[in-house]
Amino acid sequence: MFRYLCSSLSIFLHREHRKLIGARYFFKGFEAAVGTLSSDLRNPRDITGHGTHTLSTAGGSPVPGANVRGFGNGTAKGGSPRARVAAYKACWTLKNDDGCFDADILAAFDAAIHDGVDVLSVSLGGDQNSYFETGIGIGAFHAITKGISVVASAGNSGPKAGTLENVAPWLLTVGASTIDRQFPAFVIFGEHKLQGESLSNASLPRNKMLPLIRSRDAAAANASDEDANLCTMGSLDATKVKGKIVVCIRGKNPRIEKGEVVKLVGGKGMVLVNDLSSSDEIISDPNVLPATHISYSDGLKLFSYLDSTKSPEGFISYPYTMLGTKPAPSVASFSSRGPNTITPEILKPDIIGPGVNIIAAYTKAISPTGIEFEEQRLPFNIESGTSMSCPHIAGIVSLLKALHPEWSPSAIKSAIMTTASLLDNMAEPIKNSFMVNASPFSYGSGHVWPSRAMDPGLVYDLDTMDYLNFLCSLGYKSSQISTFKPYKCPSNLTSLMDLNYPSITVPNLTETVIVVRRLKNVGTLGTYVAHVQNPVGVIVTD
Numbered sequence: 001m002f003r004y005l006c007s008s009l010s011i012f013l014h015r016e017h018r019k020l021i022g023a024r025y026f027f028k029g030f031e032a033a034v035g036t037l038s039s040d041l042r043n044p045r046d047i048t049g050h051g052t053h054t055l056s057t058a059g060g061s062p063v064p065g066a067n068v069r070g071f072g073n074g075t076a077k078g079g080s081p082r083a084r085v086a087a088y089k090a091c092w093t094l095k096n097d098d099g100c101f102d103a104d105i106l107a108a109f110d111a112a113i114h115d116g117v118d119v120l121s122v123s124l125g126g127d128q129n130s131y132f133e134t135g136i137g138i139g140a141f142h143a144i145t146k147g148i149s150v151v152a153s154a155g156n157s158g159p160k161a162g163t164l165e166n167v168a169p170w171l172l173t174v175g176a177s178t179i180d181r182q183f184p185a186f187v188i189f190g191e192h193k194l195q196g197e198s199l200s201n202a203s204l205p206r207n208k209m210l211p212l213i214r215s216r217d218a219a220a221a222n223a224s225d226e227d228a229n230l231c232t233m234g235s236l237d238a239t240k241v242k243g244k245i246v247v248c249i250r251g252k253n254p255r256i257e258k259g260e261v262v263k264l265v266g267g268k269g270m271v272l273v274n275d276l277s278s279s280d281e282i283i284s285d286p287n288v289l290p291a292t293h294i295s296y297s298d299g300l301k302l303f304s305y306l307d308s309t310k311s312p313e314g315f316i317s318y319p320y321t322m323l324g325t326k327p328a329p330s331v332a333s334f335s336s337r338g339p340n341t342i343t344p345e346i347l348k349p350d351i352i353g354p355g356v357n358i359i360a361a362y363t364k365a366i367s368p369t370g371i372e373f374e375e376q377r378l379p380f381n382i383e384s385g386t387s388m389s390c391p392h393i394a395g396i397v398s399l400l401k402a403l404h405p406e407w408s409p410s411a412i413k414s415a416i417m418t419t420a421s422l423l424d425n426m427a428e429p430i431k432n433s434f435m436v437n438a439s440p441f442s443y444g445s446g447h448v449w450p451s452r453a454m455d456p457g458l459v460y461d462l463d464t465m466d467y468l469n470f471l472c473s474l475g476y477k478s479s480q481i482s483t484f485k486p487y488k489c490p491s492n493l494t495s496l497m498d499l500n501y502p503s504i505t506v507p508n509l510t511e512t513v514i515v516v517r518r519l520k521n522v523g524t525l526g527t528y529v530a531h532v533q534n535p536v537g538v539i540v541t542d
Contacts, residue, residue: 079395176355
């Protein structure tokens with residue numbers, strides 16, 4: 001089965017006492033469908049940077065002086081810095097075809113299980129089908145039966161609802177949040193000074209305003225307004241752009257590519273403006289020219305100035321590192337949202353963690369900009385995505401596994417979910433990119449709080465039989481369930497809502513329902529009292 005996915009490598013963690021395995025690769029599925037890989041590509045090396053970035057985030061050793069072009073300088077380390085790590089490469093690129101195949105993904109899972117890993121960090125995703133038709137879900141089920149925790153990305157298709165990936169209940173599904181570090185670069189025009197973000201190491205002449213032009217007004221003769229708005233390759237007229245700062249709209253093509261398009265036709269700088277769906281979330285990029293990325297609301301101010309001024313001029317300041325920004329965290333606009341379209345009774349994502357502007361190690365096989373002919377190579381890069389938040393959680397899972405080796409994967413998941421925070425660093429409810437209160441469909445149980453997860457007191461535990469009965473409750477036939485494990489469904493099936501999950505979801509509530517949960521004490525002896533905060537319009541009793 002061929003599926004386009006969002007990643008290039010799967011990362012798997014080991015506790016320190018285990019044997020270091022290294023790196024392996026799996027390609028037969030890709031070659032059977034797409035074509036033969038050349039001998040120089042058929043190896044476990046990372047040629048996109050994605051695998052190196054996620055691996056070092058999960059288990060990288062401390063490195064002092066880590067930075068990206070001098071920005072964000074400090075000591076970098078992974079979530080579980082003393083873990084032994086192994087990489088299993090299951091995704092490939094050949095000419096215009098790229099992606100991952102279920103055959104290669106399952107081969108990687110089988111190898112990791114055989115090698116005796118403790119935690120799997122899977123920054124992969126794809127279209128969601130029934131559970132027995134999804135390679136990641138099948139592979140993860142077999143891992144869970146061996147006591148291996150599996151952490152997976154929620155996907156990068158937000159903020160639209162129902163866009164989640166990796167929704168199986170045995171997975172720990174991770175959405176992305178912002179962090180409290182920014183790299184401000186201001187765009188100055190008229191009476192305005194608007195804060196954007198950038199990692200560009202190019203600068204404009206000091207104290208000199210340059211002409212500003214909307215990219216749509218610099219469209220090439222054969223380009224559509226949409227392509228010119230988005231600054232796609234070949235959409236801009238060099239005679240209209242030369243010597244100016246160009247204002248482009250986010251969307252469709254990569255953000256850094258837009259800057260390259262402007263630079264190729266003689267532009268001196270770029271202001272990237274969010275589209276409505278991205279709202280006020282802005283991202284730092286290692287742009288190839290002086291640039292800054294501003295929010296949708298600030299973009300409206302800039303467009304108003306451009307539309308009302310005969311000869312608009314502006315300036316882009318050089319970026320710097322700023323710590324302790326507020327509010328943070330918030331849910332990243334790109335982070336995929338619920339509800340769970342496969343099983344609405346299971347809330348996904350389970351948790352959110354840092355996934356915006358994350359500094360981690362990077363390959364020197366390509367430029368940090370991703371532009372093929374760009375010569376710069378860096379040992380660290382900043383990336384954003386649920387691929388980045390996933391290994392943050394995997395690192396925490398690895399630490400909990402070392403601290404509590406007797407805990408099951410479900411117990412570890414429960415500890416992380418039930419101790420999560422619903423507040424930002426201003427003690428206010430976590431917001432989304434529109435700066436309104438986010439919902440559980442975007443953050444699950446909340447933002448991870450690692451230190452609290454060490455001692456949750458009580459956990460909601462599950463085992464293989466619970467998951468098999470869950471599949472039975474979905475109406476799966478024995479032949480379908482045998483994809484996971486040969487099993488005969490019992491006659492007395494329970495409600496899907498009674499799966500002993502650390503969250504409770506009741507879809508289409510129209511009458512009174514009873515939901516059952518079992519709690520297990522993993523802390524000291526004590527007395528626990530249940531407190532219920534009713535959702536608006538719902539009465540809950542215990």
